[in-house]
Amino acid sequence: MLKDNFNDLLSFMVVARERSFTRAAAQLGVSQSALSHAMRHxxxxxxxxxxxxxTRSxxxxxxxEQLFTRLSPHLLEIEQELAALRDMRDTPAGNIRITAGEHxxxxxxxPVLKPFMATYPDIHVEVTVDNGLTDIVDGRFDAGVRLGEQIAKDMxxxxxxxxxxxxxxxxxxxxSRYGVPETPEQLQHHRCINMRLPTRGGLYAWEFEKDGRELRVRVEGQLTLNNLPQRIDAAVAGLGLAYVPDDTVxxxxxxxxxxxxxxxxxxxxxxxxxxxPGRRQHTAAFTLLLEALRAG
Known part of the structure; x- marks a missing residue:
């Protein structure tokens, strides 16, 4: 009975978190029918x-929801203890999930992950590329990579x-066709290549600063593209002005x-x-990756 309860409770936690039998079954490595049967039992x-x-959700x-909230901290503790045991191996091993923006x-x-993975073949890394401001706790990520100004204060x-x-x-x-803008305000009269923010759904306002004066300019144009290489390619093709990290061009x-x-x-x-998150105990695998990124 204890074994059945534990297995079914674990399955319930995954279903409740994913809000999908399809995704939960894939993570647990079971069929959807078996998972649905376990939940009914x-x-x-x-x-x-x-x-x-x-039929859809x-x-x-x-x-x-009450059961999920109460069990989550305990399952996290179990995961951390299992990870700590894995760290006792001679060869570093473990799983790391990271979310990062495209750039x-x-x-x-x-550039850091390629040699890191070759050095530590038993460490498995999953990276989700997402330009939105992902909640790493809710998404069960170990860490995220973002600009300093975008990071919550409790991290x-x-x-x-x-x-x-x-x-x-x-x-x-x-x-040669449209002239050169002399100030950021003049961009409003140019054809610009926009980017839509995935988190809020609005178009990104281009940000500028000079002599302590800050400006956010909402531009217009024929194209809206979220993919960075395509925005650069569109600018090369003469389709408009692009606002991109300077190292990419x-x-x-x-x-x-x-x-x-x-x-x-x-x-x-x-x-x-x-x-x-500061409260999370990190594995040896995560510490190794952090050191590699800092040395970068």
Whole structure:
């Protein structure tokens, strides 16, 4: 009975967290029918409904939500103890889940991960690339990589990259046709390549600063693209002006494919940090990756 309860409770926790039998079954390595059968048996033993099911979704009932909230800290403790046991192995091993933005992944995280994975073959790393402000606790990530200004105050943040700058760029052909903006305000009269914020759904306002004066300019244009390489490619093609990290266009600037403008309005700012909850006990695998990123 104890074994059945524990297995079914663990399955319930995954279903309640994922709000999906499909995703939960994939994580647990069982069929959806077996998982649904286990949930019905658990509810029958407890004498109450824990999940509300429809044809499209599943969600905890009030009793289910209460059970999920109470069990979560205990399951986290069990996971941490198991991770601590794994750390006693001679060879570092374990699983690490990280969320990072597109530019952070390509510029900072991936160059470190490639040699790190080769050095530690028993450490498994999962990276989710997401430009939104992901809740790493709710998403069960071990850590995230974001700019310092985007990190919540209750997180521990470790700097893993130098200061960075943004750049407004366009092709020589674009500037020959439409002229060169002299101030950020003049961008409102130009064709700009927008980016939609995944967290709030709105278009990103380009940010500028000069001599203590800060400006946020909402631009317009024919294109809205969330993918960074495509925004750069669109600028090279003369489809508009792009606002991108300057390290991503160094080659295009050197080759004359792009021209930079408003440079005086784009000062350096704090670069990327690895951040994580302070209360969480970290594994040896996580500590090794953190050290590798800091050495970067």
């Amino acid at each position: 658990l509810e029958a033993r407890l004498g109450m409904r824990l999940l509300t099911r429809t 599943v969600a905890p009932t009030e009793a289910g 952070a992944m390509s510029a900072i995280l991936w 521990i943040a470790v700097r893993i990259a130098p200061d960075m700058r943004m750049a407004v760029v366009g092709s020589p052909d674009y500037f 160094e080659a295009a600037l050197a080759e004359g494919q792009l021209v930079r403008v408003l440079e005086a309005w784009c000062p350096p700012f704090d670069g990327y940090h690895l951040y994580y």
